[in-house]
Amino acid sequence: MNSVIIKPKNEILKKYIQYFLFFKKTDDEFLEYTTFPNTNLCLAIYKQNKVSYIYGSGTNFCDITIGNTFSSRLYGFHKMPFHVNIHTSLDQVCIVFNSSALRAFTGASYDDLMQSEHVFDDIFPTDKNILEEIFEITDFYKRAEKLEDFLCENLRDNIPGKIDEALILINTQKTLNIDDLSGTLKISEATLFRLFKNQLGQNPKSYLKTLRFRNVLNDLLKPGNSLTAVAYQNQYYDQAHFIKDFKVLAGFSPKKISDKISVSQKDLTWICNKNQD
Template sequence: MRFDKVSPTAALAPYIKYYVIAENAQAEQYTVFPSTSLVIGFQYSGSLAQVKDAFVSPLSISGITGLSNSFKVFRNSPDIGTVLVYFTETGLIHFTANPAHELFNQSVGIDYIFPLAKVREAEERLALAANDAERVAVMDRFFLSLLKEVVLDRLIVEAVRRIYAAKGVIKIKALQEELFISQSPFEKRFRSLVGTSPKKFASIVRFNAVMGDLGKARSLTELCYEYGYFDQAHFIKDFKQFTGKTPEGFK
């Protein structure tokens, strides 16, 4: 099994964090936890399915997964090969006019947001690519062909920065006041650009910060206090929603 990170071409770097080229010779079922990136996956060999409540739903050769407030379970075939594309928090708008929040908790084919002809061409070129350099070149060409000029909403970019700076432990009402914007337009603009509400985004940021600290020698009480949970019961409930397990069970 391999999971190799590769940078996109410089023109795409402000909008795409990185590509991942992943291969696995074995059929496996695995869990993906919520993150702050929308992710596109192109299968250049093998196939992938989503598993939910014992139902197995085959996924498209190429698909996009939006932000989520819960874990997802996937099952891959043997000899799967995938290129994953991780967007920056505000990157998607530079490639499609579709609001990002339409993809919340969804895994759909990318022809939902991109022209079908371009998608099929990229899929075919990836299937023929002989090595990682050729796969990256296919991805760069695909996204450069879709790239468009957009006047970025700097207020939302600043909101995202402040949420990260606070590790997700932030009062959204106070954030609105600091940015001099009322609730309704703030929520609408944030959801459209980032893919979920400011409150849910902050909870995902907080979860990932907790995950970074979980392996350290720290008690649950300390984590609850640092990350603003009312008590351990609330912390455990949130953690189980994001991972399907309790903190102790996760360790």
């Protein structure tokens, strides 16, 4: 399977879109891959595939088979590894949004969007031909340009200032404490909870836990970093607690994952395996 990551060129759009991810698979050989919890949100669009997505109660699983029309799903805010099984050829476009950035394009309910099999149409209902136009373009870089133009035309930028302020505090000051965050923002914890749920689709505690995991994962993949050093760098002062938390989110212990994981273009961190059905 060919996978290509392309980052937006438009300076305004960079605030909202982390990157575009293109998957192309031309054979029917079975392929499976696993990705890990992240704070971003992925809008995945499929040309001719049927997608079965099961999420909740310890399951985060996607099964992709042959279809006959466009479909699209929203994935993200995973509290557990995301497993994907592909049984057929695939032509897939992913728009990977930065935290809270989906709100710059739609005010639709996260719960409704997560249940929909046609999320793209729910978010962008006015242009019925845009997906055909995008998938007719075979060059991924030209596809990305088409997507950029379309997203810029549909940008609403109605993200509340408080959520931007919260994310800046978290990213620049490494604020990982709910009390400190709500105090600095001068809002109650209940208001902070509603703000995160409405704008990011997850509560602040879950967001911070996922962000901490991604920092740990990135540090583990750096050459020469010991488990002890990574634990302390990320404010884990109990090795057993560190290993337990990591294994819940990754499905593997910190020691084992470095032998299995691959990194594509410094952005896509995954485990990809070919097997027979």
